[in-house]
Amino acid sequence: MNSRISSACIKALGYSAVFSFPLTFEEIFRFSQTEKPFSRAELSRSLVMLERAKKITKVREYYFFPGTSAWAEKRIRDREKFQEKLEYARSVGLCIARVWGVRGVLLSGSLGAGAVQSYDDLDFVVITRKGLMWTTRFLVVLFLKFVGLYRGKNDLANKELEKKACTNLWMDESTLELPLEKQTLYSARELIQAQPIACPLELSERLLQKNTWMHSIFANAIPDQSNTARIVEQTNIFPRGIEWFFRSMQKIIMSSSISNELIFQHQAFFHPTKRDVGVMKAFQDIMKRV
Secondary structure: OOHHHHHHHHHHHHHHHOOOOOEOHHHHHHHOOEOOOOOHHHHHHHHHHHHHOOOOEEEOOEEEOOOOHHHHHHHHHOHHHHHHHHHHHHHHHHHHHOOOOEEEEEEEHHHHHOOOOOOOOEEEEEEEOOOOHHHHHHHHHHHHHHOOOEOOOOOOOOHHHHHOEEEEEEEEOOOOOOOHHHOOHHHHHHHHHOEEEEOOHHHHHHHHHHOHHHHHOEHHHOOOHHHOOOOOOOOOOOOHHHHHHHHHHHHHHHOOOOOOOEEOOOEEEOOOOOHHHHHHHHHHHHHHHO
16 A cells, blocks of 8 residues: 555545545545645555545545545535535626626535535635735626625625625736735645636646646646646726726725635735634644544
8 A cells, every 4th residue: 555645545534524524536535635646546556545445435435534424415416416516606707707807706615515514605716916905806796796696794694695795715817826925725725625617727727737736736737838838818998097996995984803714915815714723723624533
């Protein structure tokens, strides 16, 4: 048994165990925590050995730790509901993508990972044209509020929340690398599992390539840069004063409610709670037990 690959598999399953979520073969391959990439054939051999050693279990196409078969059963039961919610999320994402200034929209959060959570909103990553993030955000929020899809801070957890859009990660196409504060395992996994809804393949691949710090965490998931077509950034013909105005206005509006959010000129991370801290603690506890 290749200990490096086996360890990477266990870590992938351990992280997903925080969310009571089993993984398919391809998901394990993509989410394996490894500094050096390995082949699917190598992964297949390691999974067989881990099964024989009773370190992991498999039901249909799903892998998980022994004693947690209920997770696989739930994921199987939720397939139809997941597809319905995914189609709805795609329709919302496509609407956001039509707003002027938007370059790409990716679905993140639990749904982006392939899971269905009750009363969970729709999380999106929005990439905008160069130098127009705040102008574009104003237009997107205005649109979502107009059509009743904006997820506000005070919205209660209920069935209606499942239909609301939470655009909690913003960046313009010239600044795709996450800031140092966000260069964590949690953020890396969020980016890796985000599903492009209306995003050019070249742009979604460049998002992963620009975050070079992730390459030593999820080596299997990083696309080969030599195969990625060069994407041309769209020229900003608007005066800088307009972007400054929308940025200043929104920062004033948000100033009284800012807690753990990170806000920059070309990026914004609207995560009011430090969920990553709880996730990482749970992950570490699980890894101590397996």
